[in-house]
Every structure is written in structure tokens, then in C-alpha cells.
Amino acid sequence: MSILTPTGAGAAEHLGRGPLTADELAAVIARDIPEGAYVNLGIGRPTRIADHLPEDCGVVLHTENGMLHMGPAAQGAQVDPDLTNAGKVPVTELPGAAYFHQADSFAMMRGGHLDVCVLGAFQVSTTGDLANWHTGRSDDIPAVGGAMDLAVGAKAVYVMMSLFTKEGEAKLVPSCTYPLTGVRCVGRVYTDHAAFDITPEGARIRETWGSTQADLIARLAAAAAPRG
Amino acid sequence: MSRARVLETCDEAVAGIQHGSTVLVGGFGFAGMPFDLIDALIRQGAADLTVVSNNAGNGDVGLAALLKAGRVRKVVCSFPRQADSHVFDELYRAGKIELELVPQGNLAERLRAAGAGIGAFYCPTGVGTPLAEGKETRTIDGRDHVLEYPIRGDYALICAHRADPMGNLVYRKTARNFGPVMATAAGTTIVQVGEVVALGEISPEAVVTPSIHVDRIVAVEVRRHTVQGAR
Numbered sequence: 001m002s003i004l005t006p007t008g009a010g011a012a013e014h015l016g017r018g019p020l021t022a023d024e025l026a027a028v029i030a031r032d033i034p035e036g037a038y039v040n041l042g043i044g045r046p047t048r049i050a051d052h053l054p055e056d057c058g059v060v061l062h063t064e065n066g067m068l069h070m071g072p073a074a075q076g077a078q079v080d081p082d083l084t085n086a087g088k089v090p091v092t093e094l095p096g097a098a099y100f101h102q103a104d105s106f107a108m109m110r111g112g113h114l115d116v117c118v119l120g121a122f123q124v125s126t127t128g129d130l131a132n133w134h135t136g137r138s139d140d141i142p143a144v145g146g147a148m149d150l151a152v153g154a155k156a157v158y159v160m161m162s163l164f165t166k167e168g169e170a171k172l173v174p175s176c177t178y179p180l181t182g183v184r185c186v187g188r189v190y191t192d193h194a195a196f197d198i199t200p201e202g203a204r205i206r207e208t209w210g211s212t213q214a215d216l217i218a219r220l221a222a223a224a225a226p227r228g
Numbered sequence: 229m230s231r232a233r234v235l236e237t238c239d240e241a242v243a244g245i246q247h248g249s250t251v252l253v254g255g256f257g258f259a260g261m262p263f264d265l266i267d268a269l270i271r272q273g274a275a276d277l278t279v280v281s282n283n284a285g286n287g288d289v290g291l292a293a294l295l296k297a298g299r300v301r302k303v304v305c306s307f308p309r310q311a312d313s314h315v316f317d318e319l320y321r322a323g324k325i326e327l328e329l330v331p332q333g334n335l336a337e338r339l340r341a342a343g344a345g346i347g348a349f350y351c352p353t354g355v356g357t358p359l360a361e362g363k364e365t366r367t368i369d370g371r372d373h374v375l376e377y378p379i380r381g382d383y384a385l386i387c388a389h390r391a392d393p394m395g396n397l398v399y400r401k402t403a404r405n406f407g408p409v410m411a412t413a414a415g416t417t418i419v420q421v422g423e424v425v426a427l428g429e430i431s432p433e434a435v436v437t438p439s440i441h442v443d444r445i446v447a448v449e450v451r452r453h454t455v456q457g458a459r
Binding site: 083084088102141145180 | 257327356400409
């Protein structure tokens, strides 16, 4: 398992807090999204990042069903069935929004125009492979949506996930056992215990929450990868 | 025959769709779903259909109702499994329906290619994944790409906001989704709209789907649903 400690000054160890809740983690990711970036937030947990983006950050949210500058979830009379996010939740539009069809939406993604996407994951490898669309179980109905297109298209692919499964297995693994979404596509992994940069040498710790780097590395080494 | 026809009823609009046709169905969940055309297609009776759509039905209405009526042999889509996709889930688990899973962007671009006369295209999406297995690949500028072929429909059923009598269309918000690409990719494009306005009322600058892509238009009272249990 190639988990690396930072070079130079080292990563921040936040021993007083953590593991982070999903909302705390969303706030950490929101902090790291560059001002003015065009960003796609995957369905499920990454959607919460939008709630933590400062109003003046200038971030423009892309939703792959065909819109730029998506606003917050619609409330009450704002609900319009013709205006949803990729999770089919009614949303709102912000001044400066634009609508476009599916081929244009994915062209702007694949064409390298989107700065950041944040996706959920079942597993990420220390080489940046992503598995988030299929458990591989024979009774599972697979659904891929735009995940494979985002994985190859966005300039920076971030993953937001828990570091361990409920059974205690590591989700950051030497090699994914679940079917892949994309190969060597993930740049950064945000988890409840730590954030990592995927580098040519392996996953390098950026920050930890609730444990030291040494403890975290030991725990990851002890946790077996799940069986596919 | 190239000029679009404005028809009185959805039943007239879906007349002639044969058994075994490939039907492109617009919509992302319920946004842009041509509910009334699908209901008419159920009444019309065509079966053994291949349906190309982003999802495989939500709840018990629209595409889900067509599936439930047993008219669909195969679904080509990107995201079948959802909180409310029980109709598809049951058919799939019973082995009563075939699924071809296509990444959403590939679905859109393969439709676009069909409408644009492109024979095939190389795309980096899906490289190294099970969805690219058995497909031709090529390294271009140091990056691996997969060869993807067009998806052409015999018919497209889509929902737009407004049409003029020529067949020029405008859409509304994210209900636009697959409408414009599907309109180009089918032999016969059938559109339900909220209203047909007088010629000249849609600014030529605002037209999203030009009339050349539209064959049949029917105005229906707008009926919209919100997906339940959406994430």
C-alpha cells in the first residue's frame, strides 16, 4: 500500500476533531475549490458541497443534465419540474445561468472546460483509478450516468467518500476490486479521516482528522480491501 | 415529404410506429418526458420496441408505463437504477427486458453522430472499464480512446416548450436535455409541445431545434411530474 507522508513542512494533523461528518467534509472540500471555478458536483453527498461555498466565491456549478450556474435546491413555490439537478432534485437558476442540450453538456466536460468535479466512490486506488458505478454483484442493476464522462473530462477529479466501509475495509486500495469507472483519473481523495493527493508515487496525505499520520497509515495497512 | 405537420391528437402523432422499432424517448427523469405521446403509443400497441432514453422509467407513468405494458424488448440508457425505477427493476430481474448501459455523454454523442452523419468517433470515456470491453481502441496524442458508433432511431418522441407551424422548437430549462439531439437522430421526429404559436412568434435567433428535424407536432396540456425519492 503506497500511502505517503508529505514532504517538507508536512500535512496538517487535526487531532482535536474528526473523523469528519459528511457536512464537515463538504465544508473542507468547498474551502479547497478555487475561486471562480466551473465545478460539477456528483449526485449524493458531493451535492452538499454547494451549501458550503461562500456566496462571493464566484464558483459556477455545472449540472450535466444541461445547465451552468445552478442555484440552491428549490423551496415551495420555486419548485419547477422542468428545472432539476442531475439527481432529479428541483433546483433554481442564478443570474447568468445557461441551458444547453446533452451533447453540448458532455462536450464541455470532455473538452476539458470544466475545472473540477467531485464524485462519490466505492473504491479509489492509490494510482488514481476510480470505481463508483457498479458493485459487480450479479444481482446489482448497474447505473453509470455521467460518471465515466466526468472521470475523463474534468481537469481535476476529486473524490468524496468515507475511508472505510461499514465493515471496516479500506476504500483507498492498492488496486480496485470493483469494476472501474476510469483509469488514473482521480487527483485528490477527501475522506472523513484524511485527504490525499494522488501522485505518481502514490497517495500522499494532505490532512488528517482525528488521528496522526502514522496511526492512519497503520490502520489502512491493517484493513483488508473488500472482496469484489 | 419534409415539412412538419401539426396534428390534432397524440394518437395521430404516433400512428404507424411498427413493432420492433427503435424509439428515442426524450427526458431526464420526468423533465422533458413526452408523457402524452407515450400514453398514445401504449394505446397504439406497437411492441418489441428498443427504447433509447437516459433513464429506464420513473414511478408508474411515462416510460415506466410503456415498460409495464410489456412493449419494450430492450432499453439503451445510462442510468436505469433509481429510487423509483421499480418497474424496470422487476422486469430486468425477471429477465424480461434487455439492458445496454451507455455512459451518458456517449449516449448523447452517439445520438448526435447519427444526426450529423458521422460514421463513428473515438472517445476517451470508458477506457479500461467493462463498458469498453470488446470495442476498438486507438491511442491519439498519447491518450487511449474507444471507437463509438452512432445510435439512430426509427422514431423520436420528445417534449418541447413551444413550436411554430413550421416545426421550429424551443425548450424550457433543463427539460431541453436530450430533445435537440434526438430530434436530429430519428427517421421520424414526433414532438409534443405546450403550445403551437403563430409563425414569426419564435425569434429565429431563439430557435433551438430548426424545423428541418421535426416531422409531427401535437399541442397538449402540459402535465409535469416531479421524481419522488430523487437524490
